[in-house]
Structures are given as structure tokens and as C-alpha cells.
Amino acid sequence: MRLRFIFGEVWNGLRRxxxxxxxxxxxxxxxxxxxxxxxxxxxxxQQLKDAWYGKVExxxxxxxxxxxxxxxxxxPVTEAQTDDIVAVLEEGNVSxxxxxxxxxxREEVYESIVAADDSGVYSQxxxxxxxxxxxxxxxxxxxxxxxxxxxxxxxxxxxxxxxxEVFDDLFxxxxxxxxxxxxxxxxxxxxAMLLITTTIRLSALSRRRETTIMRMVGSSRSLIQxxxxxxxxxxxxxxxxxxxxxxxxxxxxxxxxxLTGSISWxxxxxxxxxxxxxxxxxxxxxxxxxxxxxLTLNRYTRA
Amino acid sequence: MIRLDxxxxxxxxxxxxxxxxxxxxxxxxxxxxxxxxxxxxxxxFLKLVLREERPTDGDIWVAGRHLNRLSSWRVPHxxxxxxxxxxxxxxxPNKTVYQNVAFALQVIGKSxxxxxxxxxxxxxxxxxxxxxxxxxxxxxxxxxxxxxxARAFVNRPPILLCDEPTGNLDPGTSVGIMxxxxxxxxxxxxxxxxxxxxEIVDQMRKRVIELKGGHLVRDQDRGVYGLETV
Numbered sequence: 001m002r003l004r005f006i007f008g009e010v011w012n013g014l015r016r017x018x019x020x021x022x023x024x025x026x027x028x029x030x031x032x033x034x035x036x037x038x039x040x041x042x043x044x045x046q047q048l049k050d051a052w053y054g055k056v057e058x059x060x061x062x063x064x065x066x067x068x069x070x071x072x073x074x075x076p077v078t079e080a081q082t083d084d085i086v087a088v089l090e091e092g093n094v095s096x097x098x099x100x101x102x103x104x105x106r107e108e109v110y111e112s113i114v115a116a117d118d119s120g121v122y123s124q125x126x127x128x129x130x131x132x133x134x135x136x137x138x139x140x141x142x143x144x145x146x147x148x149x150x151x152x153x154x155x156x157x158x159x160x161x162x163x164x165e166v167f168d169d170l171f172x173x174x175x176x177x178x179x180x181x182x183x184x185x186x187x188x189x190x191x192a193m194l195l196i197t198t199t200i201r202l203s204a205l206s207r208r209r210e211t212t213i214m215r216m217v218g219s220s221r222s223l224i225q226x227x228x229x230x231x232x233x234x235x236x237x238x239x240x241x242x243x244x245x246x247x248x249x250x251x252x253x254x255x256x257x258x259l260t261g262s263i264s265w266x267x268x269x270x271x272x273x274x275x276x277x278x279x280x281x282x283x284x285x286x287x288x289x290x291x292x293x294x295l296t297l298n299r300y301t302r303a
Numbered sequence: 304m305i306r307l308d309x310x311x312x313x314x315x316x317x318x319x320x321x322x323x324x325x326x327x328x329x330x331x332x333x334x335x336x337x338x339x340x341x342x343x344x345x346x347x348f349l350k351l352v353l354r355e356e357r358p359t360d361g362d363i364w365v366a367g368r369h370l371n372r373l374s375s376w377r378v379p380h381x382x383x384x385x386x387x388x389x390x391x392x393x394x395x396p397n398k399t400v401y402q403n404v405a406f407a408l409q410v411i412g413k414s415x416x417x418x419x420x421x422x423x424x425x426x427x428x429x430x431x432x433x434x435x436x437x438x439x440x441x442x443x444x445x446x447x448x449x450x451x452x453a454r455a456f457v458n459r460p461p462i463l464l465c466d467e468p469t470g471n472l473d474p475g476t477s478v479g480i481m482x483x484x485x486x487x488x489x490x491x492x493x494x495x496x497x498x499x500x501x502e503i504v505d506q507m508r509k510r511v512i513e514l515k516g517g518h519l520v521r522d523q524d525r526g527v528y529g530l531e532t533v
Contacts (some may be wrong), residue, residue, distance in 0.1 A: 217409055
């Protein structure tokens with residue numbers, strides 16, 4: 001009986017305040033789309049980090065002949081110096097951070113440079129002009145700086161280069177996009193909450209006669225307030241559903257359809273990631289409506 | 304059934320008390336008129352009994368409950384023991400007569416069967432059998448007040464509070480409403496009625512409690528309205 005009564009009241013309230021309910025749904029839709037977009041961007045950043053950082057290496061360039069670097073004035077790197085550097089990496093304090101060390105010989109470095117050079121600029125080079133390069137794979141690529149500090153300045157080391165730097169600009173951009181989306185999401189969520197508060201207040205005022213009678217005949221406070229809370233929650237959940245649909249289609253057409261077609265070497269997020277975000281969006285919508293109800297109802301439907 | 308022990312109510316600090324050291328005891332099955340001019344404290348008295356307001360001082364017992372100690376989540380249970388009737392009827396304009404009365408049972412969780420049994424019985428009691436499907440605006444003032452009484456009494460509360468129930472009605476219709484309240488009182492229900500209607504009080508010759516400026520100035524069995532307060 002009570003359930004029927006509650007759902008009847010919710011339906012009546014939504015019908016009577018249909019334009020307000022629609023505006024709540026739309027504002028929630030926009031705000032949660034920003035929240036979802038921020039979350040998906042961060043998932044993309046994490047996915048790229050996982051995919052790329054596993055492949056990147058730290059390159060330690062050893063002193064070639066005729067280097068002008070301060071650390072190389074003594075001449076090209078010797079075999080003993082190379083062994084010392086390997087010993088620092090494999091047996092020193094940083095050994096736990098090092099997964100493997102591979103020393104590319106002069107010939108291998110020469111091959112890779114000339115092979116990658118279509119312009120012919122490097123064709124004058126001879127293997128003797130080059131120095132070996134150490135390719136160091138780290139157990140945790142984030143710890144690059146520790147390994148760099150331990151090796152830079154060792155005799156025979158010209159420079160230490162972290163391949164991650166290539167991606168950092170991209171990640172900085174994606175992180176900035178996340179911050180912008182999150183900031184907009186917060187503004188929109190505050191707007192949504194104020195709008196839900198106003199909607200519930202109007203709904204409560206328009207049914208004041210009913211709630212007064214309910215109070216007088218001994219209806220519990222929860223039964224008086226629940227229909228209003230559910231009204232807000234239904235409208236906000238509608239907004240969350242729209243946001244999920246928007247993100248799903250956005251991911252399908254923008255990411256899986258367009259981006260994957262134009263830049264195919266990147267590992268993109270997919271529609272399944274939208275489903276991972278979806279429950280959180282619904283939870284936020286219900287939370288927003290709940291908080292707005294608590295702020296409003298005690299005043300307008302007092303027991 | 305209703306007891307006020309040295310009860311005072313002050314709305315704003317420093318202002319004159321709306322009620323000042325009131326001692327009253329109303330037994331089960333009593334019919335009591337609460338009389339006094341506007342601002343004498345009648346509405347405050349009813350609000351305290353309904354636990355819409357709390358006393359500033361003193362103790363109140365209603366239907367075996369000590370209201371000073373009643374937690375707010377128990378208040379709905381108290382109100383199921385009290386029916387309330389108002390001068391302005393307070394019917395829901397978009398519901399039929401039947402639905403208005405049934406509403407009072409729906410919102411306290413009564414079953415469909417209870418509602419189907421009790422609402423027609425109650426409409427019969429108040430003399431509205433056959434008018435179940437009418438909307439409030441299709442009824443006369445007296446009929447609307449009968450619907451309001453049916454709604455207040457459909458849960459068979461032991462106490463019925465009436466705040467100027469005949470205030471909007473002509474004398475002939477008021478007599479009909481008073482007969483109905485008297486009939487309800489004869490079922491053992493305690494009726495406490497605030498009124499300005501001297502003719503009714505004088506005709507009914509029931510117990511009269513008179514308030515003046517927040518003080519209890521008269522508590523008389525088989526009393527009249529009293530010339531001094533007219």
C-alpha cells in the first residue's frame with residue numbers, strides 16, 4: 001500500500017513539475033558528462049603510461065671520440081669504464097630498480113643510425129666515430145631520476161636520456177584537459193544541486209496541503225519526505241543515464257571510430273571503460289539528489 | 304486522557320506568555336469547549352496537545368504519553384491517537400470525498416481491505432453516503448466539514464481536536480456539525496473544541512474551559528459561553 005502510494009506521489013510530482021524535472025535531468029546530464037569525460041581521460045592517461053612506460057628505456061650515452069662534453073674531455077670511454085658503469089647499475093644501490101642492462105656496441109649504434117637515416121646526412125659516419133650506448137630497462141620507469149643521478153657524471157658517461165620525456169608533453173596536455181573537465185564538472189554539479197534543491201522546494205510547496213494533512217494524521221516523516229527525495233533522485237538518475245549514453249556514443253564514434261582510424265598506434269580506451277565509469281556517475285547523481293533533499297526537506301516538510 | 308501541569312508557553316523571549324501556568328485535566332470521553340477571545344491562547348493550547356509546539360515550562364500528557372519526553376520520531380504515533388478538524392476544512396481539492404477520507408488511512412500504512420471497510424462506514428456516520436465520488440468544490444460548506452471530520456475520525460482516534468469547526472458555517476449547518484461531534488463523543492471519544500460560537504456552547508451545556516490572556520479563568524461543568532467574554 002505504502003509503496004504504491006509513494007510511487008504514485010513520485011509520478012504525480014514528476015508530472016506536475018515536468019519542466020523542472022527535465023531541467024534537473026539536463027543539468028545533471030551535462031555535469032556528469034564532464035565528470036565522466038575527466039574520468040575517461042585519466043583512464044586513457046593510465047592506459048598509455050602502462051603501455052608505453054613498459055617499453056621505454058633509459059639510454060646512457062657513453063663518451064665518443066671528440067666529444068665536447070665536460071665529462072668526456074679525458075677521451076672516449078674505455079672498456080674498464082664501461083664495466084664500472086654496468087657494475088654500478090647491476091650491483092650498486094640502484095640495482096633493485098634495474099631490470100636489465102644491454103650495451104649496444106659501436107657497430108650496432110652505427111647500424112641503427114644509418115638504417116633509420118633516409119636523408120644520407122649520417123652516411124659519412126664510421127663506427128669508430130661513435131661510442132657504445134647502454135640501454136637500461138627499469139623495474140619502475142617512474143624512478144628514472146634515481147638511476148640518472150647514480151650514473152650521470154661517472155667517468156665515460158656523456159649524457160643520460162629518458163625516453164619518457166617524449167610522452168610527457170602529451171600527458172601534461174591530457175592532465176590539463178582532465179583538470180579543466182573536472183573544474184567544469186564541479187561548477188555544473190553545484191548548479192545541478194541548486195536546481196534540484198529549488199525543484200524539491202517547489203514540489204514541497206505545491207503539495208504543502210497534502211504534507212500538512214499527512215503530518216496531522218500521523219504519517220511518518222520518512223513517508224512524507226520519501227516521494228520528494230525519489231523525485232529528485234529519478235530526475236538526476238535520468239541525467240546520469242543521458243550522460244552514460246553520451247559518453248558511450250562519444251567513445252564509439254570519436255575514439256573507436258575516428259581516433260583509432262587516424263592514429264592507430266595508440267592504445268585507446270573503449271566502450272567497456274564507459275561501463276566501468278557508469279555506476280559511479282549514477283552514484284554521484286543519487287548522492288547529489290540526496291544531499292539536496294536533506295538541505296531542503298526538513299524545512300519544508302517539518303514533522 | 305489530556306493533562307497539562309503548570310504549563311506555560313512563551314514564543315519570544317521577553318514577550319507575554321501565550322499560556323501561563325495552565326493546569327487542566329480532561330478525562331476520557333469528555334466533551335470540552337475551549338473558549339476565549341482571539342489571542343487568549345486557544346490555538347497554542349491545541350498546538351501543545353498536538354505536539355506542534357513544545358511547552359516552555361510544565362508537563363503535558365496526552366493519551367498516556369508524556370509529551371515533554373516524546374522523541375520526534377514517536378510524534379506520528381501520538382498523532383494517530385488524535386483526530387484534528389479545522390475551520391478551513393483543509394480538504395485536498397483534486398481528490399474525491401472517498402479519496403480524501405481514504406488518504407488519512409493510506410498514509411499511515413493501512414491495508415486496502417481496511418480502507419474499503421472503514422471509509423464507507425465513516426461516510427455513512429457523517430451522513431455523506433452516496434456522495435463518495437463528489438469533488439470538494441461540489442459540496443456545501445457543511446458537507447465539506449463533514450468530510451474533514453470523517454477524515455479525522457476514520458482511524459477511530461480516542462481524541463478529537465476541533466479548532467473553530469463551525470467558524471465558516473451558518474448557524475443551521477453548525478447545529479448539524481455539533482450533532483455529529485456529539486454523536487462521535489458518545490462513542491467514547493474525547494472531544495476538545497476551541498470555539499467563538501456562543502450559541503452552540505450555550506445550547507450544548509458541556510464543560511467549558513475559558514482562557515483570557517493566556518490564563519485559565521474558568522473551568523465549569525455544563526457551562527455557558529459567559530457574558531463577560533462576549
